Amino acid sequence: MSVAPVAVTAVSPRQPRVERIAWLALPGAAYLVVAFAVPLVLLLLTSVTRDGRLSLAGYAQFLADPFSWMVIQNTIRVAALTTVVCLLAGYPAAFALARAGGALQGMLLAALILPLSVGVVVKAFAWTILLRTDGLVNRMLVGTGVVDTPLRLLFTESGLVFGAANIFLPFMVLPIFAVVKLIDPRLTEAAATLGAGPLRRFVRVTLPLTMPGVIAGVAFVFSMSISMYVIPTLLMGDRFKTLSILVARSFLFMRDRSLGSTVSVVLLTIAVGVVVLSALLARRWQPER
Amino acid sequence: MMPLERAALVAMWTITALVVLTLLTPLVVTLIVSVSASSVFNLPPPALSVRWYERTLRLRDLWPAVRLSVALALLSTAISLVLGTLCAIALTRASFPGKTTLTTFMVSPLMMPGLVVGVALLSMLRELGLRDAWTSLLIGHVVITLPYVTRTVLASLTLFDFTLIEAARTLGHSPPRALVEVMVPVLAPAFLTSGLFAFLASLDNYPISIFLVDARNKTLPTLMLQYLEENPDPTIAAISSGLIVLTIVVLLVADRLVGLRRLAEF
């Protein structure tokens, strides 16, 4: 029997083929660069241009004005409060969702996804009805005896935080739920056999393992709260100034483009900061695989 | 079970019940107000009436706005499904420098302040001489929908076993056919989920749209906010209720097709 000769030649590594697939990303990436990144860069350039020359005068002027700082503080304070309320309410809710059995879990999910899918204008409008002095919230508070007279909730910061936290809740609950679902129940059992009581089990095992979800939820809610426009407009009206409201005012009503672009860049910087920070934190908390 | 655990569980379920209550109450209230006979937002309504619904039929601007918003949502979602899927495939299969950065970049529009993106886009389009509101809106809305698609399809593809495609090829399919026959059924839920949320995000968008609309082309949210500022009456509640009912129907269909649990992973 003769054996057919087989010639073995060095085969070049399959790199060209891999690179070809990489080009599939081009249309999408290019689109976002052109329609998203470039305009933002141009905006940045506008903000540092004064009379055709490079100048940081716009920023200097803005940051020197105490009014600006009040606006920045308003924005960050409301966003932080909203995020905290969302976290305090959303964290337990995420656990409840994970523990719920089939039908109950389905109902809870529906209760979360439905408001998510309905528009922000619809929800913000609904909260204007609820927070009125004769609205449902006040009626409940007075009825259960928590307060004696109806509180002024509309056009107050508390009303805004409460309404916004409520509207953003699904964005906090769902990422945390996604992570809680994946936690191996054997881990808390193992901790118990090693002598850890319920509190230690939660703090040393469960809580650290939920961190990636918490970080994602907090990042989402905080960025959305920083940028929100419709909700404060409807729930707080003209008197309250956040960075977003200031941007809208500058461009739509005051026609002051330089101020508008300056404030936009400040807002953008904060938003980018949140994204970068959350990415760094996520990497630290994600168990290395 | 120890008392601490019991207390924690009670607290957990109580908070959850309150959360569900506060999530659904606004929607229920909107529905009730929309059939209230009173033009002031009183609860409970003194009498029931469908006059606000009748008014919506007579609003001249409403239906063009609805048509515009739906068309924009459909078109931008379709475009994003194509661009986003291609991108997701590249990000899963290819390795090249800066892949993580690209992934973050593709998803980042979700986290950026919409107003800023809107105004930046408007300025650039004006500079380029583009004045057509419809095209501007479409361009802006693809920026909104693309991250949703990329993110969800990417997550789905990361879990996808690509050796299935190779198996299909050994069984006789050509490479493109193998790709279609094997990947599409597996990705279908991801398409549906991301497509649904992208559609809803576009339909609901205010911050970017407000800068790109003009007098004759208004999207639904822009119009609604305008109504609220000019003459707030329960007509808005009627429009909102219509949207709520529409959303419920859409979600029921989506649940039938993919299941709510899949939707939760938008």
Added chain:
Amino acid sequence: MAGLLTADHGRVTLDGADITRVPAHKRNVGVVFQSYALFPHLTVAENVAFGLQAHGTRASEIAGTVARVLALVRLADYGPRSIFALSGGQQQRIAVARALAVKPKLLLLDEPLSALDRKLRETMRMELGHLLRDLGITAIFVTHDQDEALVMSDRIAVMNHGRIEQFDTPAAIYAHPATPFVLDFVGMSTRLSGTVVAADGDVLVVDTAAGRVRARGRAGTGAAVLVAVRPENMRIGAGGENAVSLKVRDRVFLGSKLLVHFDAPGADQIVAEVPPDGAEHTAPGDLVTVRWSVDATLVYSAP
């Protein structure tokens, strides 16, 4: 036993104390899980230290104990590593180390070797056995692998549908299985169903499809019984207390021994184990006489 499930009824006592209602974290019963359940967000050293911290051990002591325990499982330098950098066998040893660090009164091991490949499993069996004996720790080991049970245990509890059918030393379980289930569970056997035709003192005469067989036991005449013999107790050739004539069906060569399977009707099975050179006239189809002693015969009421 670990307190991870609550008992509906009955009691669990450890060292004379009733721990039925004691929560898991107060029982000092260690568990090595089948999936190891190592904490993914902690390093190897932090995993091992976890129990010590829960017990309130001082930080200075913890470091020393962790080092000692890691050395015991021969993973002394692995402290700072992530658990994902470990192989399956190493993860298993860390799981054991973690449980041992808090000096439990009782260690429960839930099929800890089932995820390992065969060679590793055999090595780990010996290691684990030595470790537990050297430390003098009482351990309860759950396994489906009968070899593992026989090799590692001082005593074995054979369970069937939640009930313990026999609790004895490995030798007793093998030589004197208490029920047909235990008989089948450990080792091979010849099984013949038959009816008792006479009882002479404590020796029964049983009529089986292979012929008349005598066994030591107590049963009434006419009772349906199952008669069994371990293959290595059977010999080819005439002249034993029990002797039957059988037709050879198969021969299986296993290197150091030869298994001869004989024709048997229904659920009966007849197999003899002989040294390879003691197997004349045992080609398939041959008719041979097989003998064994009454003492080596087991008898049970028919299941």
